[in-house]
Amino acid sequence: MNLYPFKFQPILKERLWGGTKLKEVLGKPIESEITGESWELSAVEGDISTVANGPLAGTSLQQIIDQDPEGLLGKDVFERFGKDFPILIKFIDAKQDLSIQLHPNDELAKKRHNSFGKTEMWYVMDADPGANLIVGFNKDVTKEEYSKSLENDTLLDLLNYEQVKEGDTFFINTGKIHAIGAGVLLAEIQQTSDITYRVFDFNRRDKNGNLRELHTDLALDAMDYAKKDDFKVGYDTQKDAVNTMVDCPYFKTNFMNLDKDLSLDVANRSSFTILMCVGGSAEVITEAGSVKIQKGETVLVPANSTNISIQTDSVKLLEVTV
Known part of the structure; x- marks a missing residue:
């Protein structure tokens, strides 16, 4: 099999909080006013990417891996993950705030969902003036304090807000409470996993008038309650270099x-x-x-x-x- 550089058909996802920047800024072929995600490279079951260019156009990512796993993945990656593609790549447009959420680590995700955990990073591509992200707590909290804040509808008072601009980069390790704020367009790199524990959704209702499901109990043992300043990524921007x-x-x-x-x-x-x-x-x-x-x-x-x-x-x- 001739393995050349591949582009894939974007997998477009409507979201309650989505908008139109994926089309206006990135040229994605969206038709909806609430498209929130473009999955660029995915091996998530039910959402496996399809080649868009060259002789293998129309072939799925998984078919290519199955035919030549070491050629596509690399020997070390194949030995570690088998034929499971370990990375999920997305562009995300938040017209509204995303739900406040966190992701389990590998151990919990395997035990509960037979899945990888979900460590991820964000690169901000565009941000409206004043747009922000929620990343972590603004102080150390206990499980009891956190639970009480949910009962009293005061969770937002415990969260850390980061105003952002183009080029800002964040590393979101498992267990860290977080949310992408309204007006942010970003690139997301993550483990191949679609496991999210939603803990607060601003009491919004979907198009059918229903509140979205929360995962309050699952989140309790997955959350890191400590205040940590380990999320903002500092990096060089030297021209014509890696x-x-x-x-x-x-x-x-x-x-x-x-x-x-x-x-x-x-x-x-x-x-x-x-x-x-x-x-x-x-x-x-x-x-x-x-x-x-x-x-x-x-x-x-x-x-x-x-x-x-x-x-x-x-x-x-x-x-x-x-």
Whole structure:
């Protein structure tokens, strides 16, 4: 099988809190006024990505993995995860505040849901003036204090708010209470998991007039109640270089702001490479083929590639590996 750089059909998700920026800013083919998510690269059951370019157009990501797991995933990734693609890539548009939520760790997720946990990171692509994120508590709280705040409808008083702008980056480890605020458009990189414990939803109702399900009891033992300043990611923005952003057990992400061509020697990289375009445009070339990428698009470069050439005069990329 000829494994070339792949683009995939976006999987578009309507959400109560979604808007139209995925179309207006990123050019996604949305028809709804409440589209909140574009899943760019997914192996979540029921939402498996389909190739959009080249000879394998129409083939699912899982079919490619099944036919050549080491070629696509890389030897180390295959040994660790088998044929399960370990990363889920999204763009998210929050016209309204998302629900306040958290995600379980691997151990709890495996025990309760037979799933990976959900460690994730956010890169802010666009933010309305004054837009913010909720990340963690603003003080150490006890389980009892937290539970009482839910009863008294005072949870918001315990939360930490972070005003954001383009380029701000956050690492959300499991157990951390969080929410994306209204007016934020971001790129999300996460473990392959769709397990979310929703704890507060501003008492909103869906289109049928129903309150959305909360996961109050499940969240109690999954939550980190300590105040921690471990979420804001500081990173270099050196031009025409590979700048480290996040290096955790589940994924590694680098930032590239290029005004000229760059060649990456990946012959010894035993992992696939994901390139998310968060600004500008480029052509991504390997020995097996090439593909153009622009803001709001994502390319998966198979692990058996030995060199990735990025040809551009202006592009901003997030590079993700395992």
